[in-house]
Amino acid sequence: MTDQLGAVLFDMDGTLLATEQYWDQALVELAAAWGHRVSAAALASTAGMDLPGALDVVGRDVGVDRTADERAGDAERVLARVTELMATSVSWCPGARALLLACLGDGVRTALVTTTDRPLVTLVLEHLRADLGTEPFEVTVCGDEVPARKPDPAPYRQAMAALGLGPAECVVVEDSLTGSRAGLAAGCPVLVVPAGQGLPDLPGLTQVRTLVGITPDTLAGLLQAAPV
Template identity: 70%
Template sequence: MAPTTLQAVLFDMDGTLLATEQYWDEALAELAAGWGGAVSAAALASTAGVDLDGAMAIVRRDVGVTRTPAQAQEDAAWVIARVTALMARSVTWQPGARELLTACLASGVRTALVTTTYRPLVELVLGHLRADLGTEPFEITVCGDEVPALKPDPAPYLQALDALGLGAGVCVVVEDSHTGSQAGLAAGCRVLVVPHGQVLPSTPGLTVGDTLVGVGVEHLEALPHPAVV
């Protein structure tokens, strides 16, 4: 099927395409345990879509500890090393994500990866995906260490649109968090979000789903534009 109104799909990574949020949660929980505390499930859920500094701040508040800037830097390095070790073993697709991505590739819809995760970890993940799919999964990848501002700022998605040479009206963003959804909407894209433990407000251009299972290119193409919601 040749794409008509839909020309590209811009995917978030952690929690959207891949079940890698659990690695960050595991590392943050271990970090809190190292401080002698325990982070709540609600606090971990609220870190979805948040950059590492913000996530660690949430955990510190929840546990009730104070860290110096130098200690916070050491904590961040430890978390990244721990997540890298976990991701090096394997990554797991979210239900329906592999099928949606391969459907986009097969139909000629262009694909981009737009993630807050930094390039070294993303390259590790891409190695797993290339091996699994037998092809290059994304035409464009935009990582958290390559943008002037992070989600919910639209900068990452605007950078991807610019690299693709496309307008927002012919693109759809697929996300899993309120933060990421805000970024996609602010960039002017339609957004499909499958949240995990977050309740998202009703917003023009935002479609909230329960799963990516059964979602195909035709479903993304039919998502309503903000002007007609």
């Protein structure tokens, strides 16, 4: 069945890697520096967002209005803190490592499509290469390399173009509504492990609790079941 699966396009934070918690920690610390406490619901809603969007959510949640210069400083502070945390270690989400290795072992092409910018992704990829002993992705598309970020389909379309494949041959694996909408808008079936978000039922979207037990055959089956 995997012959029908051209490639798997993986999101990074919260999908493959338990790095979403680092962004959450940095945002919590930022709000605390403002003298406030951000709500769990607000943090959950930032999953899949770019950093400016996440800062907007936190600011609204705690009732803080920042100037453009202050927002720029806030973004630098959050990014520096996340980089510090990721430099120490990154850990896999349940089932993610096994699924990625199964794709590589079966000859299924893989791409990483993330809202995170290239410098931080480069750091993460060093961890993954050391852990896996191989290059995990044929293509990587980062947030600072696309004309528009998720939920716009541009990142996934760019990855497919780099692979020379179309949406009928690719499955997207995500953890957020933002990323899922991007994958669906690009024309791909999407498998999502919701990161504390309630996701609506959408055509082409399959929700699972974890990636444990998910295989390339599982993903190939989503292509067969995809709406025409």
